[in-house]
Amino acid sequence: MKISYNWLKKYISIDMDIKKISNILTDIGLPIKSIKKITDIKDYILDIEITPNRTDAMSHYGIARDLYTVLKFRGYKVHLSKPIIDNEIYFHNNKYIQIFLEENKKCIRYSVILLFKIKIDTSPNWLISSLESIGIKSINNIMDIIHYVMYELGIPIHVFDLDKIIGNKIFIKNAQSSMHLQSIDNKEIIVNKKDLIISDSDQPLSIAGIINNINYNIHIKTKNIFLGIACFDPIIIRIFGKKHLIKTDVQYLLEKGIDPNLTIYALRRASFLIKEITNTKKNISNIIDVYPHPITFKKIKLRYKKIINTIGVKISKKKIKNILSLLEINIHSENDNYLLVIIPTYRIDVKREIDLIEEILRIYGINKIKISNQIKVSPIPIFFYRKENEIRRCLSQQLVCYGFQEIISNTIIKNDQYSSLLNSFFKREEIKIINPLTKNYNSMRSSLLFGMIDCIKYNYNRIFNKNFKFFEIGKIYYRNNNKFLEKTYLSISIFQIIQISENNFKINNYPFFYLKGIIEQIFQKSGIFDYTQICSKHPLLEESISILLNNKKLAELGIVKNNFFKKKNIFYAEIDWEYLVSIIQDKKIIYIPFSKYPTSKRDLSLLVEKNVSFEEINQLIKNKENHIIKKIQYDLYEGINIPKSKKSYTISFFFESQEKTLTDNIINDSMKKIEYLLKNKLKAEIRNK
Missing domain, CATH: 3.30.56.10 (Phenylalanyl-tRNA Synthetase; Chain B, domain 1)
Incomplete structure (x- = not known):
């Protein structure tokens, strides 16, 4: 949204460096994207990014009001001036024209003012320059005032030629039949049944206050003018805008929701400016207002x-x-x-x-909120989480503590060769959207991977730190046997730029094992231990492995293929969230006390064929010697001094007993059995002998 600095100063007494103003606005939650200096009129234009829920700040006065609040609180001597309005007392008068609100649930309020014997002419220089500073071209004095009030107060006003309105009656209703309507930009809009329209006794004047019928527009010969403000249900406006692919400032303001209690003020503001510019003091009617169910504070x-x-x-x-x-x-x-407080309706x-x-x-x-030097740790809960929202909060906090950031990606994606490849591999049918937002984004996602890649690309192009750690808990959508299905997954990703050592070894293969360790930590917190790992095939992942529990896939991880992000590494994992939650909910709480006897460690280095995975080694050892082995850790090396057909594992064994101190003889005997198994079953070559 573009804001003129000179225009802003009409409402707030401010004499501050433009950079300081931009910093203050950024502090209070209205980030400044750019500042442009216009030397011809000695003005600055601030390009402000406003969050969609802050409709009260989508205008010059709204920005001034927010700026005044923070400056006044910080001790600056500032004054806020409201836009001047026509202070004459208006009364309801429906003698000349009548308003019939047939859809009072869809139209909250409708306010009208009539102008008689108005001369349409060029606008004064101050009005033209104010509009041109924010990129709005001057049309005529009436239309310029309407645009000025909209960008000043954030309230759109629609304008019709009063003499062309048939029957002196205005109806806000649903269209009874399909019809065609020509807009000002010569586009033909199809009005469907049940579309909300503003109509006279014969035909529609406007569709939902967004698209006006060109036949009712004012022109140089127009004498009598109809000004109206409609407060429609924002959902109706949004549906209509999406259906007809309309994106205008009027549509944007109406779909976010304007304050119905500001319509009279906006009309009075418009009437004041019209009186001042056209010098017509007595040719403006009383305000006609239909407000069946007033919005309360x-x-x-x-x-x-x-x-x-x-x-x-x-x-x-x-x-x-x-x-x-x-x-x-x-x-x-x-x-x-x-305190019991009353919230203004514009908020x-x-x-x-x-x-x-x-x-x-x-x-x-x-x-001003200082970070405490003390670290406070919550006590360990004595219960196990059972509800899904509790499990979600607990595991999300765990990932955040590991330095991951949660994202929420779009459920609508592009239907490209990669999504088709994924659906074909998993034998899923994609779900296409009948009425998509754009031609490209027309399918529901069948994997969280696509949103994760888009998020990484977006941040990569905008943030100096190029290493990211993201996670998302979301649904995927697909069709199987003509049934629409949805399934929840937890996706985790680590992004790092590829580095290659002199011997062509990928230095950053470490994140793969780090990511695998994160997943194992999640499983450990969830009470899951007896899982197995196998090498797997995935159409979009390289070096992928699947983690199984009870012969059912619980998780899959790998390196995203470079087709998505050339010469960059994305390490990605996906956990079946619903399966994970069901396991946690069914898990019985078992308390195992810490052993009072010491732990002993032994290391073993060995050479194996490249096709031998650590999981094979792990499962072989667990099945034979698991009774005194508490934990197994390993390190992998491939490169110099290692044959190309082999790889080297260094395995650390941690021995512990709940019953007694393990002697060297017991541990050494167990190590001999492990070596024997590895030599005979996997043809391993022991290196540290």
């Missing part, structure tokens, strides 16, 4: 203790009240423990107590 209970527990520091009650006052949030009642993003706490922290300044 929300009341939220805000507890002081909850604020402290959430933020981590104590903010004085005086500062909390000051922040709420600056945010135009009124206190309805209070006591020593909590549609503030719905819960936690939203209020977030607003307090945003204005107070998250940079």
